[in-house]
Amino acid sequence: MGDRDSKIDHGSSNDVLLPVNDPFPEIQCLDVLEYSQSGGDEEGNNYQVFTPITVVNDMIDKIGRDYLDDIKTTVLEPTSGEGIFVANILKSRLNKLRMNPATYKANSLRALSTLYSIEIDERLVIIQRSNIYTVFCNSSKELGILDDEQYFSLAKKIIHENIMWAAFNMTEPNILSIEVGYKMPPTKKKKVLEFPVWTIGDDLDCKMKMEEFEHEWGQ
Numbered sequence: 436m437g438d439r440d441s442k443i444d445h446g447s448s449n450d451v452l453l454p455v456n457d458p459f460p461e462i463q464c465l466d467v468l469e470y471s472q473s474g475g476d477e478e479g480n481n482y483q484v485f486t487p488i489t490v491v492n493d494m495i496d497k498i499g500r501d502y503l504d505d506i507k508t509t510v511l512e513p514t515s516g517e518g519i520f521v522a523n524i525l526k527s528r529l530n531k532l533r534m535n536p537a538t539y540k541a542n543s544l545r546a547l548s549t550l551y552s553i554e555i556d557e558r559l560v561i562i563q564r565s566n567i568y569t570v571f572c573n574s575s576k577e578l579g580i581l582d583d584e585q586y587f588s589l590a591k592k593i594i595h596e597n598i599m600w601a602a603f604n605m606t607e608p609n610i611l612s613i614e615v616g617y618k619m620p621p622t623k624k625k626k627v628l629e630f631p632v633w634t635i636g637d638d639l640d641c642k643m644k645m646e647e648f649e650h651e652w653g654q
C-alpha cells in the first residue's frame with residue numbers, strides 16, 4: 436500500500452448479490468481498493484512508479500472533467516497498471532449519474548462501457564478489474580442497488596472485456612515489456628487488438644461488437 440491509498444475512498448464489504456454460476460469469480464468487490472506506489476518483479480528488479488492520486492486528479496482536471504465525465508467519451512489507459520486513471524474517471528462519472536436515480540442503472544453501465552485499458556502484466560489486470568468493479572459496486576450501494584443479478588453480471592462482463600490483458604505499442608519494447616511480456620501466451624500477442632463496442636438499452640438489453648485497432652509487435 437502506498438501514499439495514494441489514504442487519499443482514495445475505500446470500499447465497504449462485499450455485500451452485493453453475486454451472480455449464480457458467476458463466470459468471473461476473480462472479479463471481486465474489495466473492502467479496500469488495491470493501489471501501490473511502486474512495484475517490480477519477485478526479485479525486486481525493474482522497479483516502476485505508479486501515478487499518485489493527486490496527480491491523477493490534476494490530470495483529469497487538465498483534460499477537462501466535464502469532457503471525461505461524458506459517458507459517450509471513449510477513454511483508453513494504454514499501460515494501465517492497477518487502473519488508477521480508469522477507476523477515477525469511472526468514479527467521477529458515477530458521482531454525477533447518481534443525481535438521476537431513474538436512469539442510473541443503464542447509464543452507469545454505459546459509463547463503464549466506454550472506458551478501456553491495456554496492461555501487459557496479468558497479475559495487475561486481475562487487481563485492476565476488481566478495483567474497477569469495487570468503484571462500480573460502491574456507487575450502486577449508495578443508491579441501495581444490491582441485489583440485481585443481471586446488472587452486476589453485465590458490469591463484470593464489460594469489465595472483463597474492456598480491461599484487457601494485452602500488450603500495447605510493442606514496436607519499441609522496453610525492459611519491462613520483455614521481462615513481463617514473455618509470460619504472455621503467444622495467442623495474446625496480437626498485431627491487431629480488438630475493442631468491444633457496447634450498445635446498452637434502458638432495460639439493460641446489451642449488444643457487443645468488436646472493432647479492430649492495429650498495432651505492431653516488435654521482435
Ligand SMILES: C[S@@+](CC[C@H](N)C(=O)[O-])C[C@H]1O[C@@H](n2cnc3c(N)ncnc32)[C@H](O)[C@@H]1O
Binds near residue numbers: 601615
Ligand atoms: C509505470 S506503470 C503506470 C500504471 C498506471 N497507468 C499509473 O499511472 O499508475 C506502467 C504499466 O505499464 C505496463 N506496461 C509496460 N509495457 C507495456 C505494454 N507494452 N503494453 C501494456 N502494458 C505495459 C506495466 O506492466 C505497468 O503496469
